[in-house]
Amino acid sequence: MTEALDPWPYVVAAYALGLAATAALLMWSGLSMARAEARRERSRGR
Amino acid sequence: MHGFANPSRFLRLARAVMPWLLSPGLLLVAAALWWGLTRAPADALQGDSVRILYIHVPAAWLGMGGWSALALASLSELVWRHPLAALAARAVAVPGACFTALCLVTGSLWGRPAWGAWWVWDGRLTSMLVLLLLYLGYIALADAADRQGDGRVAAIFGLVGAVNIPVIHYSVLWWNSLHQAPSMGLATLSGRGPMAPAFVWPLLAATLGFSLLFGWVVLARMRAILAEAQAEARLRRMAIGAGE
Numbered sequence: 001m002t003e004a005l006d007p008w009p010y011v012v013a014a015y016a017l018g019l020a021a022t023a024a025l026l027m028w029s030g031l032s033m034a035r036a037e038a039r040r041e042r043s044r045g046r
Numbered sequence: 047m048h049g050f051a052n053p054s055r056f057l058r059l060a061r062a063v064m065p066w067l068l069s070p071g072l073l074l075v076a077a078a079l080w081w082g083l084t085r086a087p088a089d090a091l092q093g094d095s096v097r098i099l100y101i102h103v104p105a106a107w108l109g110m111g112g113w114s115a116l117a118l119a120s121l122s123e124l125v126w127r128h129p130l131a132a133l134a135a136r137a138v139a140v141p142g143a144c145f146t147a148l149c150l151v152t153g154s155l156w157g158r159p160a161w162g163a164w165w166v167w168d169g170r171l172t173s174m175l176v177l178l179l180l181y182l183g184y185i186a187l188a189d190a191a192d193r194q195g196d197g198r199v200a201a202i203f204g205l206v207g208a209v210n211i212p213v214i215h216y217s218v219l220w221w222n223s224l225h226q227a228p229s230m231g232l233a234t235l236s237g238r239g240p241m242a243p244a245f246v247w248p249l250l251a252a253t254l255g256f257s258l259l260f261g262w263v264v265l266a267r268m269r270a271i272l273a274e275a276q277a278e279a280r281l282r283r284m285a286i287g288a289g290e
Contacts, residue, residue: 004093004159005158005159006159007092007093007094007095007159008094010095010098010155010156010158010159011083011094011095011097011098011155013155014098014101014102014151014152014155014156015079015083015097015101017101017148017151017152017155018079018101018105018148018152019079021144021147021148022075022256022259025140025141025144025263026068026259026262026263029141029262029263029266029267029270030266032266032267032270033266033267033269033270033273035270036269036270036271036273036274036277037269037270037273039273039274039277040273040274040276040277040280042277043276043277043280043281043284044280
């Protein structure tokens with residue numbers, strides 16, 4: 001008979017990864033959108 | 047549908063809709079995960095590891111839903127030549143790949159305490175891994191196709207790849223699997239499904255919250271790709287004008 005694993009480290013790792021990945025995706029999308037729109041505005045001004 | 051093909055009209059709509067996706071999405075995700083982590087009960091058989099459900103299932107839903115949207119946009123690009131369809135398909139690819147990868151990693155973290163294994167080569171896990179590889183293939187193909195000015199190959203790939211979506215869904219019914227059978231459906235919402243309401247409500251809130259954030263990311267990617275294309279076109283016109 002094997003002893004059951006403590007699930008909490010796995011739960012905490014899943015939540016931390018989920019939140020970090022979502023935050024990174026939101027920031028990357030927002031920053032690349034802002035950069036691209038600023039580049040378009042600069043090209044209009046030339 | 048072609049009314050939204052006008053970039054200015056699309057931009058106006060996207061700018062108006064995006065705040066309504068971001069703030070409610072963040073609030074719902076925060077509330078649902080707090081609920082799932084501290085208030086929802088532990089499962090009778092799996093104990094506290096079931097709390098991974100509130101991240102894993104929305105990630106799976108968005109990975110599969112993302113490819114379904116990508117396939118519809120590819121169809122619209124090929125059949126109706128909708129100008130924003132190619133943009134939408136490309137915008138979905140990266141967040142779709144991210145949520146598919148998140149589904150695989152959180153599934154692995156759930157599998158270790160529940161099954162005693164990080165990974166098993168069964169139908170559900172393998173078809174989900176195939177979905178991630180399809181996303182990566184699409185991103186590479188769309189990038190190469192855009193540089194050559196013909197996006198049809200990427201659109202055909204997006205359409206053909208949709209064959210994997212029903213395979214993922216029915217894999218737990220077609221083949222023997224450690225993965226549980228589908229437990230979400232219309233019967234669940236009426237309280238007659240295999241999942242108890244105490245698990246269902248935080249799961250629905252998390253799925254809706256992550257879906258709103260996914261929508262925000264897709265619109266932000268579409269705006270970024272559109273702005274890049276407009277800046278490139280303007281610089282090209284200026285270069286041609288200067289050369290004449």
